[in-house]
Amino acid sequence: MNDPVDVLIIGAGASGAAVAWSLAETRMHILCLEQGGWMKPAEYPSTGRDWEARFYGDYSPSPNIRARAEDYPINEDNSPIKVVNFNGVGGSTVMYTAHFPRLHPSDFRVRTLDGVADDWPIDYDTLAPFFAENDRMMGVSGLAGDPASPPTNPPMPPLPLGRSGVRLAKAMNKLGWHWWPSDTTVATTDYEGRARCINLGHCTPACAQGAKASTDITYWPAALRAGVELRTHCRVREILTDEHGMASGVVYYDKDGIEQFQPAHVVVVACNGIGTPRLLLNSVSGRFPNGLANSSGLVGKNLMFHPYAQLYGYVDEPTDSNRAPPTCLWSKEFYETDKSRGFVRGYAFQFGRGIGPVMEAVMSEAKGILPWGPDHHKVFRKLNGRRLGLAAICEDLPEEHNRVTLDPILKDSHGIPAPKVDYTIGENTAKMLEHGIARGREVLEAAGATDIFINCPILYGGWHLLGTARMGTDPERSVVNEWGRSHDVKNLFIVDGSVFVTSGGVNPTSTIQAIALYVADQMKRRLANLFD
């Protein structure tokens, strides 16, 4: 048997890394178990001539397509949006696009302000110091002073506007609509050992330059230096409990596939909005027959994705295309509720820069705009390098029928039941998507784009995995309390996107990590009576 540890963290992604680093100063024995391994940047796609092709294979964001040994399968047949993630040290930040907005203050008060869903038990101000700490640790590039976003103070200047940004900014100015350079975790200067971005343009399937802040190159080196232990290729099957109903440790399969028991005094789950409910639902015992921490019955329920309406068109001059990070500008023009639009809550626009030749060819052929035969060449030259795009990222409201359960048949390579996702787009969100498409079209037309196409929702757009172990003060209506501790199991904490009460209309990682730092801070403050 392994020696007991003080704190056992499951998952080494965005939130697991942040919580490990923050708790390290306690000098407790902290161990993180991660099912994937360390990444090798020298092998990342942008180092080879097949850089675009690998996006469809071993660097696909979809775990079902990628199907590495470290991945687990997901039954997502009953969802119009497919899950994308990454399993390894750094978690999904290895693959994320590094767009780094924060939830707005109003996002924490949706019931009070708009009469829908529930208010969060915490507010923006509670998280503000942790947002700032996280910006420093991840290394954020951006411009302070956005009149439509919470105040920030990014340590690095924003990414250049580039040709795509200028064209889109002019269009937004013509329409009189808000825009601002996006906060991103792409380093625009050398930053704490990270090299600056050199515009490889292929950030999503991992950054070979090390300019994009994935947590394997930000939090983890600092956490390891501070004494945290990270064990890779260890897949946790279940969390065990003792006769007092407290978590006693976990059963996991080590790198050789051997079953191990790891005892722990505190267990912190950081497996993301799909992996966390899966693990809790797999942790069944006589005392917890419906899964651990699930007396409310809400583990796995209220899954929120952020459906995306993506629009793109073509302009008569080259755009930045694949020669720049995809992050560019955002707009919060339609972010806050305006009931005259026919829906409550809102969406942000996220503007892109363009894509490379293989993706252009594959996507345009599939859309039927790139012909076969002699005309192929002429048409391709009109499309390639001239794409301008944007996406409306829509707030998803929590609905219990959108859920993660265990698939009765599908299992991972260790025989552990796999998650099953059932999800439909809600009525309010559907109206928001329509609105986003109409406004997005206006933007592209104002930018002089023609041949406008729509992907709605983005099929492989399930990158934000939220709400499946929500936070709240009422144990009957939530899974964890206002500082991340399970209502049912007093030494069990959840720190990933599962704890979101509502989704906001922006990418969530900055908020996920701020919450992880906040929960760690609460644990440190309450060490003497953590289990009361």
Place this chain on the structure above:
Amino acid sequence: MPEQESLTPRQRQDLRTIAAMMIPASSEYRVPGADDDAIQADILRTLGRDTGPVAEALDDLARLAGMPLADLDEAQREAVAKQFRSSGGAAAATLIRVVLQCYYRDDRVLRSLGLELRPPFPKGYTLEQGDWSLLDQVKAGPQKLRKAR
């Protein structure tokens, strides 16, 4: 035998024919067709995990054609290709993607497109700053952040 060489001779023959129908050579743009020897060799060498669906797509094509695709007359070939494209599902999409991803990394094709013959890393690219005064209009506009209380 390595996985990528598992297409049968007949499948390879049809792959070459359908690739030429997708992207024929062009003297105007000074590019080879997708049936070019080097591009076909690249496809076969790197087929890897796509071998299964590509073989499935080629078998589907063979069923639709009833004989080697190249032996059909042009009108019949076009009709088969049209049906294949509309009803071939995920396997056909994989075959088409595999042809495109190898074609659009060929040196001659990239040169014709004015693109550099190299991976993005380590040289990268330059991104121009652009005109930041465009932001003045937004800065002069209203505060839009909604109060939470």
